[in-house]
Amino acid sequence: MTEHWIDLRSDTVTQPNEAMRAAMAAAPVGDDVYGDDPTVNRLQDTTAELFGFEAGLFAPSGTQSNLIALMLHCARGDEYLVGQDAHTYKYEGGGAAVLGSIQPQPIANQADGSLAIADIAHYIKPDDMHFARSRLLALENTIGGKVLSPAYMEEATSFAHGKGLATHLDGARICNAAVKLGISLKDAARGFDSISVCLSKGLGAPVGSVLLGPREFIERGKRWRKMLGGGMRQAGILAAAGLYALEHNVARLADDHANAARLSAGLARIEGLKVATPQTNIFYVQVPPAAVDGLRDALLAARIRATVGEHTRLVTHINISEQDVDHVIAVFSAFFSDWRATR
Ligand SMILES: Cc1ncc(COP(=O)(O)O)c(C=O)c1O
Numbered sequence: 195m196t197e198h199w200i201d202l203r204s205d206t207v208t209q210p211n212e213a214m215r216a217a218m219a220a221a222p223v224g225d226d227v228y229g230d231d232p233t234v235n236r237l238q239d240t241t242a243e244l245f246g247f248e249a250g251l252f253a254p255s256g257t258q259s260n261l262i263a264l265m266l267h268c269a270r271g272d273e274y275l276v277g278q279d280a281h282t283y284k285y286e287g288g289g290a291a292v293l294g295s296i297q298p299q300p301i302a303n304q305a306d307g308s309l310a311i312a313d314i315a316h317y318i319k320p321d322d323m324h325f326a327r328s329r330l331l332a333l334e335n336t337i338g339g340k341v342l343s344p345a346y347m348e349e350a351t352s353f354a355h356g357k358g359l360a361t362h363l364d365g366a367r368i369c370n371a372a373v374k375l376g377i378s379l380k381d382a383a384r385g386f387d388s389i390s391v392c393l394s395k396g397l398g399a400p401v402g403s404v405l406l407g408p409r410e411f412i413e414r415g416k417r418w419r420k421m422l423g424g425g426m427r428q429a430g431i432l433a434a435a436g437l438y439a440l441e442h443n444v445a446r447l448a449d450d451h452a453n454a455a456r457l458s459a460g461l462a463r464i465e466g467l468k469v470a471t472p473q474t475n476i477f478y479v480q481v482p483p484a485a486v487d488g489l490r491d492a493l494l495a496a497r498i499r500a501t502v503g504e505h506t507r508l509v510t511h512i513n514i515s516e517q518d519v520d521h522v523i524a525v526f527s528a529f530f531s532d533w534r535a536t537r
């Protein structure tokens with residue numbers, strides 16, 4: 195039994211360490227609605243520079259920075275093309291439609307997470323009063339832990355631009371993609387008109403995302419952010435955590451990927467489990483339906499949290515060590531050996 199909880203539900207569950215907390219406590223602050231917060235300004239400039247954009251806008255969440263982007267690219271009665279499995283479409287409360295009056299045009303994701311170019315072409319509407327105006331292609335990288343290749347991103351963004359669409363990337367885990375691909379953050383963001391980068395996922399900050407784009411776009415975004423309730427005051431305390439994360443926690447994402455690979459390999463040795471090979475820090479395990487409830491209880495009894503179901507999602511992050519991984523494999527193995535014996 196471990197002393198601590200091992201939480202594999204998401205990479206959003208991380209705890210800030212002492213050094214990150216110290217950076218937050220020491221941050222010079224001001225009222226960011228007036229543009230006065232030096233730490234927020236430094237975070238916005240640093241992130242824009244790192245990813246190769248003109249300007250950045252600090253928002254409290256990825257949901258809000260994505261929505262600001264959608265509302266900037268699309269007006270009332272416009273539509274955006276997006277994957278069925280994309281976070282902006284499926285897991286953000288329908289905000290684009292509800293708050294932006296933007297119609298989503300969902301497109302089935304391919305097994306590798308991409309949207310087929312032929313499907314994108316098919317769903318772009320002609321300029322005709324019967325249709326919503328197709329204005330934007332929104333992609334996500336990584337998506338479900340899968341990495342979209344630079345070649346695909348180049349093809350999809352060039353195609354969209356050729357059709358007069360703008361392009362937005364939900365880059366909640368773009369740093370995972372860049373580390374996996376061994377490319378710079380600039381190269382990982384190339385081709386997109388805007389990108390939302392989350393600091394509160396694998397990077398380990400408690401709060402925050404940065405929307406990146408052209409300066410004029412970001413200036414207009416401040417109005418939407420204010421309207422959506424994201425105009426924060428002495429937000430430098432939060433931005434300092436993001437700066438710390440960008441400085442210290444990007445390259446180490448490779449450790450999370452290695453731990454996911456170790457966990458997947460260990461679970462794959464257990465009879466009855468179908469385990470995906472992770473590309474980054476998120477992967478899925480197919481659990482026999484009859485074992486789901488028992489597995490959930492066994493994990494909780496061993497102080498392991500996971501989103502257990504027929505498709506169990508497992509996520510590694512900064513607070514999961516190699517020893518934790520080995521413990522999780524041992525608990526799964528013991529559970530399934532008992533479970534098989536009683537059947
Ligand atoms: C891919 C992706 N995009 C956007 C978000 C939204 O981020 P937030 O929870 O900060 O609103 C998440 C959250 O988990 C996510 O996984």
